[in-house]
Amino acid sequence: MDLLQKLKKEKILTKEEFIFLLEHREEVREEATKLARKLGDEWYGKSVYPRGLVEFSNYCKNNCYYCGIRAANANVKRYRLTKEEIMSACENGYQLGYRSFVFQSGEDPYYNIDRMEDIVATVREKYPECAITLSIGELDRERYQRLFDAGAERYLLRHETANEEHYKKLHPGSMSLTYRKQCLYDLKEIGYWVGTGFMVGAPYQTLENIAEDLLFIKELDPHMAGIGPFIPHHDTKFKDEPAGSVELTTFLISILRIMKPNLLIPATTALGTIDPKGREAGILAGGNVMMPNLSPVVVRKDYELYDNKICTGEEAAECFHCLSRRVELIGYHLDFCRGDYRE
Numbered sequence: 001m002d003l004l005q006k007l008k009k010e011k012i013l014t015k016e017e018f019i020f021l022l023e024h025r026e027e028v029r030e031e032a033t034k035l036a037r038k039l040g041d042e043w044y045g046k047s048v049y050p051r052g053l054v055e056f057s058n059y060c061k062n063n064c065y066y067c068g069i070r071a072a073n074a075n076v077k078r079y080r081l082t083k084e085e086i087m088s089a090c091e092n093g094y095q096l097g098y099r100s101f102v103f104q105s106g107e108d109p110y111y112n113i114d115r116m117e118d119i120v121a122t123v124r125e126k127y128p129e130c131a132i133t134l135s136i137g138e139l140d141r142e143r144y145q146r147l148f149d150a151g152a153e154r155y156l157l158r159h160e161t162a163n164e165e166h167y168k169k170l171h172p173g174s175m176s177l178t179y180r181k182q183c184l185y186d187l188k189e190i191g192y193w194v195g196t197g198f199m200v201g202a203p204y205q206t207l208e209n210i211a212e213d214l215l216f217i218k219e220l221d222p223h224m225a226g227i228g229p230f231i232p233h234h235d236t237k238f239k240d241e242p243a244g245s246v247e248l249t250t251f252l253i254s255i256l257r258i259m260k261p262n263l264l265i266p267a268t269t270a271l272g273t274i275d276p277k278g279r280e281a282g283i284l285a286g287g288n289v290m291m292p293n294l295s296p297v298v299v300r301k302d303y304e305l306y307d308n309k310i311c312t313g314e315e316a317a318e319c320f321h322c323l324s325r326r327v328e329l330i331g332y333h334l335d336f337c338r339g340d341y342r343e
């Protein structure tokens with residue numbers, strides 16, 4: 001289809017064109033997948049980059065309506081790893097071969113800037129050759145700068161939706177899209193490699209919203225973009241909403257790859273949760289990152305953003321072997337390097 005070629009050539013479409021492409025996705029899916037995979041292979045070969053994920057706290061002061069660990073959910077068993085537990089998760093990952101760590105949490109006031117700075121500096125000192133990514137939510141610029149100076153070099157903060165009205169339907173009034181975007185621009189200016197993204201099939205989301213998300217991603221020009229299907233959580237007001245689909249998520253992975261061929265794009269755990277072969281489909285559609293869990297098994301199931309999350313009962317080593325096999329079966333391999341963004 002002409003629009004795919006146009007996207008390949010110009011790396012952007014108008015909002016109307018994106019909507020048209022999304023509406024007619026079944027007609028162009030095959031071509032889009034093929035093109036995306038070709039571009040991905042040109043930039044990153046057959047490598048899939050693993051990032052060892054440490055979900056170190058599920059305390060959160062926010063109340064995002066879709067999220068299982070939102071502050072108002074009294075049924076969550078809250079946990080917070082100690083610094084020693086975080087370091088031991090890293091050591092375990094390091095021994096397995098990981099050279100890229102992601103530290104993610106709710107917005108936990110206990111893990112304030114001083115404590116986070118200390119953790120980042122300790123990891124940086126102990127593993128100088130490893131990449132450190134943070135995903136701990138919204139902070140002011142000064143705090144982002146301190147964490148960067150301590151050694152964090154990448155940051156994941158999904159914008160969630162680029163449409164103001166839609167943002168308000170997914171978040172309480174205390175949160176704002178403007179601030180979220182400001183955080184992303186601050187992170188980028190400081191020098192982080194930035195990852196943003198959104199949930200596919202989030203409640204009230206329209207194809208127009210998705211087109212707006214793509215345009216925002218174009219404008220921000222991030223290094224990474226994480227998209228995964230929305231999955232309802234039983235303790236949220238969206239518990240009866242349908243989950244997002246594999247077909248739309250994988251199509252969007254292909255579109256992102258074509259729009260920005262050197263982007264780092266994860267095949268997310270959420271994608272693997274709605275379909276046993278979802279992550280493989282994500283890689284085959286153009287993804288090139290996976291984020292296996294390094295958190296201690298005893299707390300895994302409590303970092304429950306959505307229902308039926310996979311890999312909550314396995315040791316890091318099991319996840320590692322399982323993922324390696326999965327990736328090899330589709331002709332790729334886990335590449336245990338820092339997994340840098342290429343320019």
Ligand code: SAH
Pocket residue numbers: 066067068104105106107135136137138156157158160198199228229230231232233270305306
């Ligand atoms: N507190 C951090 C980390 C959030 S959790 C932050 O604010 O960035 C990471 C991501 O999980 C979120 O950005 C959101 O897009 C996703 N997520 C949350 N609830 C979800 C759900 N019910 N289904 C699918 N993804 C969800």
